[in-house]
Amino acid sequence: xxxxxxxxxxxxxxSFDGGRGAERVKAVDDVSLEVAEGEFLAIVGGSGSGKTxxxxxxxxxxxxxxxxxTVEGEDVRAADPVALRRRIGYVFQSGGLFPHISVAGNxxxxxxxxxxxxxxxxxxxxxxxxxxxxxxxxxxDRLPHELSGGQRQRVGVARALAARPRIVLMDEPFGALDxxxxxxxxxxYRALHRKFGLTTVMITHDMTEAxxxxxxxxxxxxxxxxxxGTPSELSNSDDAYVGELLHTPRRQAERLKVLLPRDGxx
Amino acid sequence: MSLFSDPRWSEAxxxxxxxxxxxxxxxxxxxxxxxxxxxxxAIAARNRPAMRGTLLGFASIVQTVPGLAxxxxxxxxxxxxxxxxLSWFGFGFSAFGFLPAVLALALYSMLPVLRNTITGLNGxxxxxxxxxxxxxxxxxxxxxxxxxxxxxxxxMAGVRTAAVWVIGTATLSTPIGxxxxxxxIFAGLQTQNWVFVLFGCLAAAVLALAxxxxxxxxxxxxxxxSRLRTALGGIGIAALVAAxxxxxxxxxxxxxxxxxxxxxEQYVLSALIAQRLRAAGLSASSREGLGSNVIxxxxxxxxxxxxxxxxxxxxxxxxxxxxxxxxxxLLDELKATLAQQRITLLGxxxxxxxxxxxxxxKRAEQLGIRSIADLASxxxxxxxxxxxxxxxxxxxxxxxxxxxxxxxxxxxMQPDFMYAAVASGEVDVIAGYTSDGLIAKYDLMVLDDPxxxxxxxxAMVLLAPKRADDQALKAALAxxxxxxxxxxxxxxxLRAAGGDGAxxxxxxxxWLWEKIAKR
Numbered sequence: 001x002x003x004x005x006x007x008x009x010x011x012x013x014x015s016f017d018g019g020r021g022a023e024r025v026k027a028v029d030d031v032s033l034e035v036a037e038g039e040f041l042a043i044v045g046g047s048g049s050g051k052t053x054x055x056x057x058x059x060x061x062x063x064x065x066x067x068x069x070t071v072e073g074e075d076v077r078a079a080d081p082v083a084l085r086r087r088i089g090y091v092f093q094s095g096g097l098f099p100h101i102s103v104a105g106n107x108x109x110x111x112x113x114x115x116x117x118x119x120x121x122x123x124x125x126x127x128x129x130x131x132x133x134x135x136x137x138x139x140x141d142r143l144p145h146e147l148s149g150g151q152r153q154r155v156g157v158a159r160a161l162a163a164r165p166r167i168v169l170m171d172e173p174f175g176a177l178d179x180x181x182x183x184x185x186x187x188x189y190r191a192l193h194r195k196f197g198l199t200t201v202m203i204t205h206d207m208t209e210a211x212x213x214x215x216x217x218x219x220x221x222x223x224x225x226x227x228x229g230t231p232s233e234l235s236n237s238d239d240a241y242v243g244e245l246l247h248t249p250r251r252q253a254e255r256l257k258v259l260l261p262r263d264g265x266x
Numbered sequence: 267m268s269l270f271s272d273p274r275w276s277e278a279x280x281x282x283x284x285x286x287x288x289x290x291x292x293x294x295x296x297x298x299x300x301x302x303x304x305x306x307x308a309i310a311a312r313n314r315p316a317m318r319g320t321l322l323g324f325a326s327i328v329q330t331v332p333g334l335a336x337x338x339x340x341x342x343x344x345x346x347x348x349x350x351x352l353s354w355f356g357f358g359f360s361a362f363g364f365l366p367a368v369l370a371l372a373l374y375s376m377l378p379v380l381r382n383t384i385t386g387l388n389g390x391x392x393x394x395x396x397x398x399x400x401x402x403x404x405x406x407x408x409x410x411x412x413x414x415x416x417x418x419x420x421x422m423a424g425v426r427t428a429a430v431w432v433i434g435t436a437t438l439s440t441p442i443g444x445x446x447x448x449x450x451i452f453a454g455l456q457t458q459n460w461v462f463v464l465f466g467c468l469a470a471a472v473l474a475l476a477x478x479x480x481x482x483x484x485x486x487x488x489x490x491x492s493r494l495r496t497a498l499g500g501i502g503i504a505a506l507v508a509a510x511x512x513x514x515x516x517x518x519x520x521x522x523x524x525x526x527x528x529x530x531e532q533y534v535l536s537a538l539i540a541q542r543l544r545a546a547g548l549s550a551s552s553r554e555g556l557g558s559n560v561i562x563x564x565x566x567x568x569x570x571x572x573x574x575x576x577x578x579x580x581x582x583x584x585x586x587x588x589x590x591x592x593x594x595x596l597l598d599e600l601k602a603t604l605a606q607q608r609i610t611l612l613g614x615x616x617x618x619x620x621x622x623x624x625x626x627x628k629r630a631e632q633l634g635i636r637s638i639a640d641l642a643s644x645x646x647x648x649x650x651x652x653x654x655x656x657x658x659x660x661x662x663x664x665x666x667x668x669x670x671x672x673x674x675x676x677x678x679m680q681p682d683f684m685y686a687a688v689a690s691g692e693v694d695v696i697a698g699y700t701s702d703g704l705i706a707k708y709d710l711m712v713l714d715d716p717x718x719x720x721x722x723x724x725a726m727v728l729l730a731p732k733r734a735d736d737q738a739l740k741a742a743l744a745x746x747x748x749x750x751x752x753x754x755x756x757x758x759x760l761r762a763a764g765g766d767g768a769x770x771x772x773x774x775x776x777w778l779w780e781k782i783a784k785r
Contacts, residue, residue: 061399086402096397100415110401159401 004073005034006167006199007058012067014053027053029223030067037166040193040200042214044207044245050223051203055169058201059088071167086110089160089168089198094176095152097144103129103155104140110163128158131192150181157189161196168193170202174209186213208249219245274461277770278450286469287510288445293436293477294507296368297429300375308383309409318384325377333435336374340366341442341560348567362560362569363553367439367446374435375428382424386417415488422485426478433474437466441528441557443564447473452555456530458682458763459770477503521549522739525561525573529681530762530771531619531701531755535574535725537775539743546742558583558655566607568732572739575728576619578721580604582660590664593722608731612740613747617701617755620723621661623650624698626689627711637714641695642669649675651684652697661720662697668719682763685710701725701752703760725750749782757781 014028027050035041045051056062057069060081069076076084097106107128108121116124129136132154144152153173160168173189174182190213193200204210210217211231218228219242227237235246311318328336344361351357359365390413398408414421437448450466453459480502487495522543526536536552543550553570562584564570577600581587585603590596601611623638635641641648650673656662657676665671677693685704688696698705700712700723727747733739758778762769 059400061396082402082404085400090400092393092397092400094393096393096400098394098397098412100412109403113402113407 005070006037006039006072007035007201008070009033009054009057010068010070012054012057012064012069014050014057014062014065026050026223028057028064031220031223031225032067033218033225033228035199035201037199038197040190040202040213040215041218042202042204042210042216043218043220044204044210045220046205048222049220051220052171054220055171055201055203058167058169059085059090061085086114086163087165087167089163089165091153091156091160091168091170091173093172094149095144095156097152097155097159099144102141102143103134103147106144106155107158107162109159114163124162125158128162131161132158133188134158148181150177150185153177153185154188157185157192161192164196166197166199168198168200170200172203172205175204175206182209189213207245208252211249272461274459274770275465277772278462278465281449282469283510285445285447285449285466286473289433289436289447289470289473290506290510292364292367292371292439292444292446293429293433293473294503295364296371296436297375297425297432299368299372300428300432301379301425303372304376304379305383308380309387311380312384312387321380322377322384325380328373329377333370333374334438334441337367337370337435337438337442338557338560340370341557341563344369345563345567360567360569362564362567363439363443363445366442367436367444371432371436371439375432378424378427378431379421380424382427383417383421386420386424387413389420390416418488419485422481422488426481426485429477429481430474433477434470437470440555442560443553443556443569445553449555452528453533453771455680455682456528456533456555458530476506480506521551522572522733523570524550524552525556525564525570526552526554527558527561527573528555529699531699531759532574533771534758534762534774534778535615537771538746538778539572539574539727541772541775541779542742542746543739546738548738548742565728565730566609568730571730571733572743573728574615574725576723576725577614578620578661578723581721588660590718590721593724596722597724597726604728608734610729610734612727612729612743615725615727615746615750615755616748617725617750617752618723619699619701619725619755621656621659621697621720622700622715623665623695623713624685624688624705624710625695625713626691627709629694630711630713635713637716638665638669638671638719639716641713642671645671645673645695648673648694649677650695650697651677651679651687651693653681653684654678656697664719668717701755701759703756703758703763706756707760725755745783750778754778754781 010032012028012031013026015024015026017024029050031050031054033054043051043054053062057064058071058076060076060079063077071079071084071088098109101109104122104125107125111121111124125140126136129139134151134154139147139151144155147155156173160170174185177185186209192198202210202214207217216228216230217234219226219234219239221241226239227234227242229237234242237243307321311321331339341361344366348359348361351359394412394416395408398412403412436446437451439446440448440452447466447470450462450469454462454464454466480499483502484496484499487493487497487499524536524539524543526532533554536554540550540552556564558579561570561573562575562580565573577597580600581596591599597614604611623641625635630636633644635644652662657678673695679687681699684693684696685698685702685708687693688710689708698710698712704710705712727743729736729739758774761777762771762774
């Protein structure tokens with residue numbers, strides 16, 4: 001790898017209190033993982049696999065118990081967590097928009113926190129609305145509850161990009177959307193990722209989505225990193241769980257090929 | 267005569283600027299103080315379960331204390347604090363009226379504000395909190411720009427509840443010396459002036475509704491991000507406060523303050539004293555409806571200048587004597603004790619308002635009862651009623667001991683109702699007051715007390731320490747001393763309980779003056 005990784009996890013561990021005297025749950029167990037600059041990495045796993053915890057460790061929404069995490073070469077423990085979060089974009093599950101703040105206010109929140117002048121923020125908001133393909137005049141002043149799920153998530157993406165971050169973290173960003181919207185948003189984001197040379201880490205439980213969007217896929221289960229690599233590298237993995245995860249998209253692809261012949265035989 | 271042509275409406279209206287102004291001032295100050303304490307506490311406690319539990323528990327306990335008791339408790343508490351502060355730091359403060367009322371009401375306002383603020387803040391979606399953190403907000407920024415705005419509707423609901431409670435409960439601050447709309451209610455209940463009672467209740471209700479609606483306007487204004495509505499609500503409240511501040515500025519601070527306890531005779535006598543002072547060219551205002559224990563301390567600490575008390579009340583309740591001395595000895599001893607506190611016993615008015623056991627004349631004659639000693643053998647089959655304090659007063663213990671009195675049933679009643687209750691046979695005997703006009707009205711008989719279990723209750727004029735050498739005051743009141751006999755006072759009290767336009771304390775006091783001035 002020519003350039004040093006932009007995000008690097010080294011033997012990271014994190015456990016949580018199980019509650020009511022239960023044993024502590026190891027959410028992330030000795031995970032080492034690197035994300036290169038410009039890379040789009042998808043982390044795939046079921047619920048309770050530790051994938052979301054792993055993501056939150058990167059911008060210190062959670063602090064690790066053991067191991068070390070570096071972002072842009074700097075150990076996150078040495079960084080001011082607030083400053084760190086302001087320079088990393090974050091897209092939340094189902095948007096995480098502030099319900100009492102307009103679309104423009106939501107998008108411009110991080111620049112505002114950084115002290116960017118209002119005029120600049122307004123221009124940036126319009127630019128971002130164009131980028132996520134929402135009509136400026138129509139949506140600028142709306143409140144989140146006046147938007148559809150897909151529109152809300154577009155605003156979420158715009159908000160993550162507002163302060164021109166190099167890194168974007170996405171927590172199941174398209175999970176709650178209908179398949180068409182999801183597909184469109186995924187493609188649009190992928191284009192933005194490429195256009196701005198972003199480094200993206202996306203959490204998903206959907207292997208198909210991961211394969212279609214990401215350069216590389218990491219598979220987690222029970223807090224452990226089972227496998228990582230490009231889709232074709234993963235298909236060579238001899239891990240049973242990885243095979244199981246790949247089985248679904250494969251079978252779907254085959255079924256679709258049969259059911260929807262392109263050559264118009266039917 | 268139609269309901270609204272009653273002259274008592276215009277009399278009530280004349281008091282409105284003073285009563286309403288004081289009511290608004292004490293309520294708004296208490297609410298502001300309550301908010302200033304509760305909001306930071308609620309914010310600090312929202313993520314600390316132990317602190318949250320303690321706070322809400324404390325506020326709930328405060329809420330269970332009846333408003334009247336809470337207000338009354340603050341008076342002795344502050345009195346002790348004022349004495350401490352005087353001896354430690356060399357300055358005291360008035361524990362009378364405004365301060366205890368504000369503190370007690372502020373405490374009273376805390377529960378809804380605490381509870382709703384904590385509930386509101388804890389009700390903010392965890393995903394939104396994480397988003398606030400994720401976009402790079404500090405905990406403070408998250409609180410101010412996300413959590414508080416989202417919790418605001420619930421918080422404002424709490425503030426509105428608190429405002430309505432405080433405005434309602436503030437009517438109970440009259441007995442601790444804070445003028446309020448409660449003055450109408452307390453005076454009205456005592457003098458059977460239902461116009462006053464109704465007026466006081468209506469005024470308090472209208473004020474509570476108005477403040478509630480203004481706060482609602484602010485709430486919807488903030489929620490709908492309408493600066494106009496928020497500003498209108500804010501201006502409305504500011505205007506209310508300003509409007510009530512103006513008349514009080516005009517009041518002369520050098521006037522004499524005449525105190526009155528919470529019963530009709532006291533209202534009449536304080537009106538009479540105020541009239542005599544004005545006739546002598548002095549300015550006077552009344553502070554009415556003061557609790558029995560509050561009024562003496564208020565005089566001792568110069569918060570009021572003059573009032574009428576009764577020798578037996580001071581002897582037994584204020585100075586805690588359990589023995590009873592002959593009338594003149596008791597008066598002399600009282601005078602000496604009062605002089606130690608630099609209080610002047612100016613002189614007696616000429617009548618006694620003692621407790622006495624009272625029953626219908628016909629019934630007493632049928633049973634051959636003339637004195638309490640005669641009553642004792644019948645008491646086991648009889649029921650008795652008295653005011654709220656009598657059964658816990660030393661006189662009652664002495665009566666029981668001296669005559670071996672035990673009734674089948676003991677009931678507590680609003681004094682105005684017990685005469686009617688005994689006249690109608692609802693109860694058999696009541697502990698009435700010898701100067702009460704209703705004794706004659708209902709043809710009741712005052713039973714003799716041959717064993718002198720009840721001490722003498724001479725009505726006497728007391729002056730505050732700072733008025734000890736005030737010759738103008740003494741000269742103005744001298745014509746009253748020794749001039750009011752029991753029959754004059756009884757008739758005055760009966761007139762005061764008349765329940766019509768001629769029964770206002772001022773009118774009755776003028777009648778009383780004409781009657782005694784001729785002598």
